[in-house]
Amino acid sequence: MSEVQRSLTVPELEQAFMNDDHHEAARLLEAVGRAREEGDDNAVREAFAAFVEFNREHFAREDELMERVGFPQKDYHRQEHAAHLARWEALLAGLEDGSLQGADLVSALDDEIIPWYQRHFTTMDALLARFAERAAGG
Numbered sequence: 093m094s095e096v097q098r099s100l101t102v103p104e105l106e107q108a109f110m111n112d113d114h115h116e117a118a119r120l121l122e123a124v125g126r127a128r129e130e131g132d133d134n135a136v137r138e139a140f141a142a143f144v145e146f147n148r149e150h151f152a153r154e155d156e157l158m159e160r161v162g163f164p165q166k167d168y169h170r171q172e173h174a175a176h177l178a179r180w181e182a183l184l185a186g187l188e189d190g191s192l193q194g195a196d197l198v199s200a201l202d203d204e205i206i207p208w209y210q211r212h213f214t215t216m217d218a219l220l221a222r223f224a225e226r227a228a229g230g
């Protein structure tokens with residue numbers, strides 16, 4: 093039986109602010125996990141809102157870095173950020189207007205959000221951190 097990944101494993105990348113942000117994103121996601129274990133839909137919604145809000149800022153910081161260093165895959169990486177943020181905002185709106193339940197968010201977390209974020213760390217973010225480090229002469 094395969095285990096569902098319930099939390100993020102944060103890799104050490106060559107950009108300190110990205111690592112700090114990724115640890116914070118993982119911490120906020122763990123708070124969503126705790127709320128869901130308590131079965132408290134209001135707490136789940138509030139914790140997920142904090143995760144979405146933080147990632148809006150995190151993605152903007154990475155977008156700015158990509159622009160500054162001329163990251164070759166910046167269009168793709170920016171689109172990934174924008175598409176997932178839009179999806180998460182739609183989930184949040186659904187929780188807020190009652191068209192989605194906590195259980196719907198739980199499936200989205202397990203099936204999309206955590207797997208995507210984990211993969212994003214080790215692909216686009218790892219490439220960006222390395223490129224930015226080289227661009228800075230590292």
Ligand SMILES: [Fe+2]
Nearest residue numbers: 110114154217
């Ligand atoms: Fe990131």
Ligand SMILES: [Fe+2]
Nearest residue numbers: 154212216217
């Ligand atoms: Fe990213």
